Amino acid sequence: xxxxARCGGDDPADTGAGSTxxxxxxxxxxxxxxxxxSGSLRRHGVTLDAIEPLPEIVDALAHLHHRxxxxxxxxxxxxxxxxxxxxxxxxxxxxxxxxxxxxxxVAQYSVDEYRARAQEYVAALDQHVAIWEIGxxxxxxxxxxxxxxxxxxxxxxxxxxxxxxxxxxxDAAGGTTALTLYYNRDxxxxxxxxxxxxxxxxxxxxxxxxxxxxxxxxxxxxCNGLQPDWPAVFDQLATMFPRARLGIGECGTLDPAAKVExxxxxxxxxxxxxxxxxxxxxxxxxxxMVPRDSxxxxxxxxxxxx
Numbered sequence: 001x002x003x004x005a006r007c008g009g010d011d012p013a014d015t016g017a018g019s020t021x022x023x024x025x026x027x028x029x030x031x032x033x034x035x036x037x038s039g040s041l042r043r044h045g046v047t048l049d050a051i052e053p054l055p056e057i058v059d060a061l062a063h064l065h066h067r068x069x070x071x072x073x074x075x076x077x078x079x080x081x082x083x084x085x086x087x088x089x090x091x092x093x094x095x096x097x098x099x100x101x102x103x104x105x106v107a108q109y110s111v112d113e114y115r116a117r118a119q120e121y122v123a124a125l126d127q128h129v130a131i132w133e134i135g136x137x138x139x140x141x142x143x144x145x146x147x148x149x150x151x152x153x154x155x156x157x158x159x160x161x162x163x164x165x166x167x168x169x170x171d172a173a174g175g176t177t178a179l180t181l182y183y184n185r186d187x188x189x190x191x192x193x194x195x196x197x198x199x200x201x202x203x204x205x206x207x208x209x210x211x212x213x214x215x216x217x218x219x220x221x222x223c224n225g226l227q228p229d230w231p232a233v234f235d236q237l238a239t240m241f242p243r244a245r246l247g248i249g250e251c252g253t254l255d256p257a258a259k260v261e262x263x264x265x266x267x268x269x270x271x272x273x274x275x276x277x278x279x280x281x282x283x284x285x286x287x288x289m290v291p292r293d294s295x296x297x298x299x300x301x302x303x304x305x306x
Contacts, residue, residue, distance in 0.1 A: 043277045045069040046285035051086040060292040062093035065304045070094035071281045076105040080124035087128045095130040103137035107145045115165035134166035137182035139198035141189050150190040167207045178213035180249040187223040214241045215249025234273045247279030267303035
């Protein structure tokens, strides 16, 4: 993602196996978290933008009030074999959501390379990954090129082809799929990339109807501090993706003064939408909440405690 609030994930220097994420648990059970007030199976998610320090990360995950879903961001051009040990350890204490590739790097892969990456990672890690995030912030303009402010028809078609290829790979393996959209009301560069507009025009029917999760990435710092009407957003998504569970797929802030309030607000969010399962997936879990004696780890755990 190109969002400035999520700098850790967009920094080209943040590469290698030191910034991988793993999601553990049974791939046959896409909803292993506690049942929420709406009756939907709740996902208590965090994002791991690094797998080091691994012992401290595993410890911080293991002691949370609820078993978390740990979203592991697999670094670009890193072989899946580099993640096996970390994913196995994380999977022992959390359900793993494996992000095949951060949105910032999608343009650096051809369709064939993206498909091959999905095949490699699924073959190596599928038994330890509960959910596969097949597309990250898929409607962001930067997926057409890191400096892109708009996409040509051919560039958009390539993004769609990558999404479809990854879906086919995971679906053929019997895996659970998630798609993350980028919420950008009034802060898009091109109107064609507005979240609902892009999804309606470009998500192929077989992907739309087959997705298990549709998630929303949103960084307030990147969108003029807008507080979305989340009930309306998720009601519209439920209409568009009637078979999918819905949630927040990324959030966070670099502003130290805003972190506590934002953690409480997002992780305390309750919606009447039956498909809403939470998620949230705070991007800065490793930076903010590892080791677990940090004040923000306690804030996160308290936000999950009934």
